[in-house]
Amino acid sequence: MIGMELELAAQAPHEVVFLDGSLTTPLIYFNQALNKSRDTSHLRTTAHFLERTISALEAYLTILASTRSDRCWLAIPKYTTRREIGQEMGWPDMYDDRGLLSFLLEPGEYTSPRSLQQPSEPWHLNLAPLEPATKEAAGRIKEKVISSLNEIQVAYYRPYPWLPALRIEMSRAVAENKQRLAKLLHGVRHQCGAPAVMEPYPLYMADRMVKHLPKAIPTFRQVTSQHIAETYQGNIGEIFLGLHGYRTESGV
Known part of the structure; x- marks a missing residue:
């Protein structure tokens, strides 16, 4: 399901494309699905998933790299245990970045993008269940995906007084380009205009x-x-x- 979602997002014609959840979530789900595929090899859904692994990973890489100047992909997770701002500022561990920044940021303000807090262990994707020919092609894409995951940028943005700070995860290519970053923030603000909707x-x-x-x-x-x-x-x-x-x- 998440592979289909990524393919749909990668092909979306819009300038700003929203994804629910973190940009790191698809890799976790892909790894879980591949690990379980050997135990469920008798299912048609497993065969279908293995056949579409390459296209799903390609779509994932397109989103993570965001090399197209006319597209901006961003993920907005509702909850996260990562504390990029808190660690940088020396806040106590029980303080949540989004909770504090919802009160610290004035409407229209955002934090400068910074690198995503990396996990304690390196990113991993088990490609062993794939066929040899597929595995070789998937391996090349996997290396690029992991490299892109290490460059994800994070910013918090509070577009209106009635909204909490939104956590935005984006590609480094978007975060380091002022024009693309401005387009992304404008897109978020434009889609948050109804006070009754908190996202x-x-x-x-x-x-x-x-x-x-x-x-x-x-x-x-x-x-x-x-x-x-x-x-x-x-x-x-x-x-x-x-x-x-x-x-x-x-x-x-």
Whole structure:
């Protein structure tokens, strides 16, 4: 799923493209999926994932490098344990960067970009489950991805009085170019104009759509039950028992 999201973001025609979560999250998920792929090799979804690994990594590299001057990709995680500002300023460990900067930054102010706090161990991506031909190509992309992860820049920006400080993760190519950085900040400000929404509007809409998906499950279950019942040769009651939801569904 996250690979498809990266491919969609890499192909987006917009000047400023928002990603929910951290720029480091996809590598963690890719590594987890590859590690589990050997135990689930019998699943079609596993084969599909392994086939698309190259295209997903290429899209990820496009976003991390951000070499195109007409595109800016940025990630806005809601929560993080990283404390780039706190470590630099010598704040106590229990102080959260975003919480403090929400009160320290005046509306319209932002911190200068600085390097992302790196993990205690080097970034890693296990490519062993891939086929030899695919593994060689993926290995070249992996090295570029890890190199780009080591150059991610972070800034905090508070566009309006009613908003907390937003953590923005971006490519070094964007952070070190004043024109591209200005375009990025303008895009964030433009998408935060509604006081009732406490995050950029594209991320808000994405969250709303995802959180509404569970409401469609009963409808999908009903359609599936009817479709199977048309051709099932046994006791039709077994179909409805097998597809019955065990959780109590809300009547609201």
